[in-house]
Amino acid sequence: xTEQNPLIVFTPSGKRGRFARGTPVLQxxxxxxxxxxxxxxxxxxxxRCQITVGEGxxxxxxxxxxxxxxxxxxxxxxRYDKLRGLAAGRRLSCQTQILGDLVxxxxxxxxxxxxxxRKEADTRVIELDPATHLYYIEVEEPDxxxxxxxxxxxxxxxxxxxxxxxxxxxxSIIADLQKxxxxxxxxxxxxxxxxxxxxxxxxxxxxxxxxxxxxxxxxDVGSTTIAAHLTNLSTGEVVSSAGLMNPQxxxxxxxxxxxxxxxxxxxxxxxxTTAIRTALQQLAEEVATRANRPLTxxxxxxxVGNPVMHHLFLxxxxxxxxxxxxxxxxxxxxxxxxxxxxxxxxxxxxAYVLPCIAGHVGADAAGVVLSEAPHTQxxxxxxxxxxxxxxxxxxxxxxxxxxxxxxxxxFEGAQISSGQRAAPGxxxxxxxxxxxxxxxxxxxxxxxxxxxxGFEEAIASTGVTGICGSGIIEAxxxxxxxxxxxxxxxxxxxxxxxxxxxxxxxxxxxYVIRTPREDGNEPLxxxxxxDVRAIQMAKAALxxxxxxxxxxxNIDHVDKIRLAGAFGSHIDMxxxxxxxxxxxxxxxxxxxxxxxxxxxxxxxLLNKKGRDEIENVVRRIEKIETAVEPKFQQHFVxxxxxxxxxxxxxxxxxxxTLPPLKTVVVSDEDGGGRRRRRG
Numbered sequence: 001x002t003e004q005n006p007l008i009v010f011t012p013s014g015k016r017g018r019f020a021r022g023t024p025v026l027q028x029x030x031x032x033x034x035x036x037x038x039x040x041x042x043x044x045x046x047x048r049c050q051i052t053v054g055e056g057x058x059x060x061x062x063x064x065x066x067x068x069x070x071x072x073x074x075x076x077x078x079r080y081d082k083l084r085g086l087a088a089g090r091r092l093s094c095q096t097q098i099l100g101d102l103v104x105x106x107x108x109x110x111x112x113x114x115x116x117x118r119k120e121a122d123t124r125v126i127e128l129d130p131a132t133h134l135y136y137i138e139v140e141e142p143d144x145x146x147x148x149x150x151x152x153x154x155x156x157x158x159x160x161x162x163x164x165x166x167x168x169x170x171x172s173i174i175a176d177l178q179k180x181x182x183x184x185x186x187x188x189x190x191x192x193x194x195x196x197x198x199x200x201x202x203x204x205x206x207x208x209x210x211x212x213x214x215x216x217x218x219x220d221v222g223s224t225t226i227a228a229h230l231t232n233l234s235t236g237e238v239v240s241s242a243g244l245m246n247p248q249x250x251x252x253x254x255x256x257x258x259x260x261x262x263x264x265x266x267x268x269x270x271x272x273t274t275a276i277r278t279a280l281q282q283l284a285e286e287v288a289t290r291a292n293r294p295l296t297x298x299x300x301x302x303x304v305g306n307p308v309m310h311h312l313f314l315x316x317x318x319x320x321x322x323x324x325x326x327x328x329x330x331x332x333x334x335x336x337x338x339x340x341x342x343x344x345x346x347x348x349x350x351a352y353v354l355p356c357i358a359g360h361v362g363a364d365a366a367g368v369v370l371s372e373a374p375h376t377q378x379x380x381x382x383x384x385x386x387x388x389x390x391x392x393x394x395x396x397x398x399x400x401x402x403x404x405x406x407x408x409x410x411f412e413g414a415q416i417s418s419g420q421r422a423a424p425g426x427x428x429x430x431x432x433x434x435x436x437x438x439x440x441x442x443x444x445x446x447x448x449x450x451x452x453x454g455f456e457e458a459i460a461s462t463g464v465t466g467i468c469g470s471g472i473i474e475a476x477x478x479x480x481x482x483x484x485x486x487x488x489x490x491x492x493x494x495x496x497x498x499x500x501x502x503x504x505x506x507x508x509x510x511y512v513i514r515t516p517r518e519d520g521n522e523p524l525x526x527x528x529x530x531d532v533r534a535i536q537m538a539k540a541a542l543x544x545x546x547x548x549x550x551x552x553x554n555i556d557h558v559d560k561i562r563l564a565g566a567f568g569s570h571i572d573m574x575x576x577x578x579x580x581x582x583x584x585x586x587x588x589x590x591x592x593x594x595x596x597x598x599x600x601x602x603x604x605l606l607n608k609k610g611r612d613e614i615e616n617v618v619r620r621i622e623k624i625e626t627a628v629e630p631k632f633q634q635h636f637v638x639x640x641x642x643x644x645x646x647x648x649x650x651x652x653x654x655x656x657t658l659p660p661l662k663t664v665v666v667s668d669e670d671g672g673g674r675r676r677r678r679g
Contacts, residue, residue, distance in 0.1 A: 441513065
């Protein structure tokens, strides 16, 4: 009776098969389609094909496995262990031969399509499958009897050793090819990009010998800040991140002012394109320096941004986005050589820009959708990226709608009397005692509250300089909960008799949070009636946009809410709901999504299927234009009240006691008579 070949079982995949004794484990894995990584093609150079040999009885698999069922550690493995290190119990599968029945575990870091777990709560796992891969090949040397070019033999080696076919390349690769081959003694590493326009594979870069360093950039180009993440395309790890203020701010603080600059200054769009591209290169150099990596190791760039930023970094005049019908030059996904955007990275680097959704719902919103995946939900999920223009997506796997709403810059501290951007010294948290109307607050740069011992010493270097977006939200919500302002947003001047914090100002009143220090080096920080109005206008615009989408879906509630962007990261969700910034929802299901647009860019960078996914999803998102919807104004007016004029915030009332309606006495316009408004 012929003895059976040894049985090998791979975990966690569960794939199994019988192979002849002496078969390398890597060869068996490939034959079974097991997900195991290798750049060097089994030459024991890259060390990515590490495995662990199971020891003992595995009843589940009906197999007895032992380390004696494989060949001994080779000199090649010993050399690798000495140079780069092998964890205890690990073997290189290309060097390990099958001698008996085996259970072989492939650890996550040895899997080609390894999963990158996102740290945020309630989020998805990214499967690692980038568009660019490295392949180490040994190329046949020229032979008088086999006439063929060096490039042909490189293509043949890629096909024979890795199964990579339909390869093309740029002239720059051909120019360097012969020197690279001879320097590497006919052994080279190729970077192959698999999503080049027109299909097929593009030979993007070559190195002599073995090269195992491949990185990509995920960039979120915001109107205020730009964030870049240098990511290892082999492991999914973000190795360094950096951000800087968008230099276009000098042309205008908000998007429409920048469009106006272009309209009024011929060639203004070229100035802004130059400014943003210079900043992007600066960021690329900064993250590469921090990670101690050469720019030539960066082979991919993925970008997201709102429609105006999108057009400007692409070098497109954004004038048409300044007025109805807000036509995009293109909202399609774009793939092109990174050098076309003046990136100085690896000359063969490719850039990918996510699709835009509509005229004012951009590639950044598409990034949020890819990150938070409302299109996979059974329940209704609301995703909001809060900025000077709020981008809103609402729906489920059945149907998705999107719109934008003009919130203005108030949430970022602009156009607020004591407002400022989030920086050391800015008030970011505030609580108001409803009995005494006295405030206590925290500022960026200190963990102490203002009524705690040591607070003044802790902030001595910065002082209290103003109030940022999250602080403004909390201040107005706390003023409402303390009865300082009515449901209609009016500051109650009658309380001036109760507290000096309520001070008259022209025909209205202010609420004073902090008076200047004795040295006079601090500003007076207060909330004015105009500040309250500015926040009411902004939050009403946002809520009205959400309500409009709810009408279109014929729903009266949302099940989950994700607030994206820097603003969403720092705001207290309870106060956002007290203010009426977002609709009523179970607060446990209202979460910050962080920089979800940037995370979406990173998903697209690490997983080429993610690009297919978002391109398909964007095609079926229904775009709603708030400017032409007759009910938008009605929703806006009702949403001016705190938290809302007619909506019943059932979930909010479970955790917060909302104040009763109150009467506020207001001076008439000539200062003589008085009229009464119900709050």
